[in-house]
Amino acid sequence: MSFQSPLITAIVFGISLAFILGTIAHRLKVPPLVGYLLAGVIVGPFTPGLVVDQRLTLQLAEIGVILLMFGVGLHFSLKELISVRRIVVPGTILQVLVSSLLGTGAAWFFGWPLFGCIIFGLCLSVASTVVVLRTLQDHRALDTEYGRLAVGWLVVQDLLTVIALVLLPALSGIFGSGAPQSLNFGVYGSALALTLGKLVLFVAVMLLIGRRVIPAILHYIAHTGSRELFRLAVLSVALGVALAAAELFGVSIALGAFFAGMILSESPLSQRAAEETLPLRDAFAVLFFVSVGMLFNPNVLLDEPWRLVLTFLLVLAGNGALTILICRRFGGSLANAVFVGVVLAQIGEFSFILVDLGVGLKALPPDARDLILGASLLSIMINPAIFYAARSWRRRSEPASKPVSAVLEPEAIEPTHLTDHAVLVGYGRVGRLVATGLQSAEIPFLVLEEAGDARENLRSTGVELIVGNAAQDAILDAANLAAARMIFVAIPEAFEAGQIVQGARKRNPQLRIVARAHFDAEVEHLLQLGADIVIMGEREIAQAMLAEARSFQDSTLETQSGV
Numbered sequence: 116m117s118f119q120s121p122l123i124t125a126i127v128f129g130i131s132l133a134f135i136l137g138t139i140a141h142r143l144k145v146p147p148l149v150g151y152l153l154a155g156v157i158v159g160p161f162t163p164g165l166v167v168d169q170r171l172t173l174q175l176a177e178i179g180v181i182l183l184m185f186g187v188g189l190h191f192s193l194k195e196l197i198s199v200r201r202i203v204v205p206g207t208i209l210q211v212l213v214s215s216l217l218g219t220g221a222a223w224f225f226g227w228p229l230f231g232c233i234i235f236g237l238c239l240s241v242a243s244t245v246v247v248l249r250t251l252q253d254h255r256a257l258d259t260e261y262g263r264l265a266v267g268w269l270v271v272q273d274l275l276t277v278i279a280l281v282l283l284p285a286l287s288g289i290f291g292s293g294a295p296q297s298l299n300f301g302v303y304g305s306a307l308a309l310t311l312g313k314l315v316l317f318v319a320v321m322l323l324i325g326r327r328v329i330p331a332i333l334h335y336i337a338h339t340g341s342r343e344l345f346r347l348a349v350l351s352v353a354l355g356v357a358l359a360a361a362e363l364f365g366v367s368i369a370l371g372a373f374f375a376g377m378i379l380s381e382s383p384l385s386q387r388a389a390e391e392t393l394p395l396r397d398a399f400a401v402l403f404f405v406s407v408g409m410l411f412n413p414n415v416l417l418d419e420p421w422r423l424v425l426t427f428l429l430v431l432a433g434n435g436a437l438t439i440l441i442c443r444r445f446g447g448s449l450a451n452a453v454f455v456g457v458v459l460a461q462i463g464e465f466s467f468i469l470v471d472l473g474v475g476l477k478a479l480p481p482d483a484r485d486l487i488l489g490a491s492l493l494s495i496m497i498n499p500a501i502f503y504a505a506r507s508w509r510r511r512s513e514p515a516s517k518p519v520s521a522v523l524e525p526e527a528i529e530p531t532h533l534t535d536h537a538v539l540v541g542y543g544r545v546g547r548l549v550a551t552g553l554q555s556a557e558i559p560f561l562v563l564e565e566a567g568d569a570r571e572n573l574r575s576t577g578v579e580l581i582v583g584n585a586a587q588d589a590i591l592d593a594a595n596l597a598a599a600r601m602i603f604v605a606i607p608e609a610f611e612a613g614q615i616v617q618g619a620r621k622r623n624p625q626l627r628i629v630a631r632a633h634f635d636a637e638v639e640h641l642l643q644l645g646a647d648i649v650i651m652g653e654r655e656i657a658q659a660m661l662a663e664a665r666s667f668q669d670s671t672l673e674t675q676s677g678v
């Protein structure tokens with residue numbers, strides 16, 4: 116089946132099938148990501164029926180990569196990135212080198228030419244940015260030590276890939292594979308120097324000019340008061356810098372977006388910028404998984420099962436196990452090393468680009484592409500399971516080992532011992548005021564807040580905090596709602612607030628539930644789900660304004676009658 120408007124078809128089918136299969140996966144308690152990948156296989160060219168334009172889906176997925184990297188950049192300051200350099204720089208270089216060698220060795224047995232083997236090896240040594248970032252985000256681990264290490268690792272892998280992409284066509288001449296070129300070190304040396312030069316120039320331009328200009332533009336736009344313009348400004352910065360990085364400076368799109376985000380991370384507007392890109396980012400990141408599924412040719416499972424299994428195992432060994440060993444060797448703690456290795460134990464977009472190049476240079480047979488795609492699909496699918504295994508290992512080994520810092524393993528949620536207490540969800544503009552009031556009334560309470568920086572704000576107050584999304588069962592369980600007296604749901608988003616209210620009511624029918632809303636429909640919704648009282652911000656503001664008007668009028672009347 117084919118359609119008249121391929122772009123719309125790609126978006127509609129990509130997103131809706133991902134939604135349907137993601138929901139089914141969720142119901143079956145499998146990560147939704149598996150559903151997204153299968154959605155891709157269904158709309159891909161290798162399965163009968165519906166076929167969606169692959170190249171378009173890939174390009175749409177790139178937008179997801181840009182927004183993901185931009186979001187991660189917003190979280191990161193240059194200082195944090197530099198703080199992990201001692202482990203990350205030598206570690207990643209060694210890991211890429213050794214796992215490339217392992218892959219090269221295996222490919223040698225497949226009977227391919229040496230140059231092709233090297234490219235194949237490289238494909239197995241670089242992890243997928245999207246998968247790493249999604250895993251870290253899903254587990255709220257971006258701010259943890261291993262999260263920083265993993266992102267640093269990705270950045271170095273990304274840089275190495277950029278260099279490899281320049282060098283490979285040049286080296287194909289030296290190795291004399293399919294595409295013979297004359298051996299001219301001068302030309303290749305200058306090509307490499309040019310690439311590195313452009314890379315340095317890009318970083319310099321971003322640090323010297325971008326660092327001043329980009330926040331200034333956003334501040335200016337923020338003062339216009341138009342949310343729409345602000346959203347457009349953020350998107351223009353993220354997409355524009357990424358494209359410029361790729362087209363003008365030869366840097367990868369992902370790295371460009373990361374830099375754009377990092378430059379904004381010091382600005383007070385970074386939080387808002389991140390929020391504005393969230394919905395788009397999530398939708399397009401899903402398309403990334405759909406596009407991986409689309410590229411997968413299921414025949415490879417029948418034609419070359421053993422080669423596929425070997426390639427897949429090499430990914431686990433080279434990107435996973437080896438990273439653990441190396442990260443440990445360069446000074447990472449065992450737990451950090453294990454988690455960095457686990458999130459990196461897969462391959463994705465960079466490997467596709469590299470293998471395409473290899474096939475294009477005729478150094479690799481087209482089968483190699485199927486193997487890489489197959490191994491990528493398998494390794495991405497299995498990744499959540501490995502992550503959970505690592506986490507339960509961590510939990511089991513925890514009592515025996517030294518106490519783990521809370522930053523390292525955010526999943527280890529410490530349940531509260533409070534009883535007869537109040538629970539405050541959200542520590543923002545509203546939550547903070549509620550907290551001050553509860554403190555002065557000496558009501559024992561704890562805070563559930565998803566932003567990690569609440570930890571610093573609450574430290575001096577001695578108030579108990581559980582970091583995490585209160586809509587998750589584990590977080591609500593840790594708040595001991597069954598023994599609590601009341602809960603204040605002080606977050607602005609009614610959908611999540613509804614989930615929290617419902618979860619709270621389920622745990623304690625007697626609990627006094629006070630929620631926050633901004634629209635009449637939200638008030639209804641929250642009351643229906645079990646809230647006792649819903650305070651609508653806007654109504655309270657109007658009443659406070661009217662009260663002001665009344666008291667002003669009274670005071671003028673008083674002065675008039677006084678005269």
Ligand code: AMP
Binds near residue numbers: 584
């Ligand atoms: P504000 O609108 O300024 O009162 O801020 C709302 C606060 O609630 C922010 O600090 C958010 O990080 C926090 N928040 C929003 N949703 C959740 C959630 N589902 N769980 C925990 N905290 C949340």
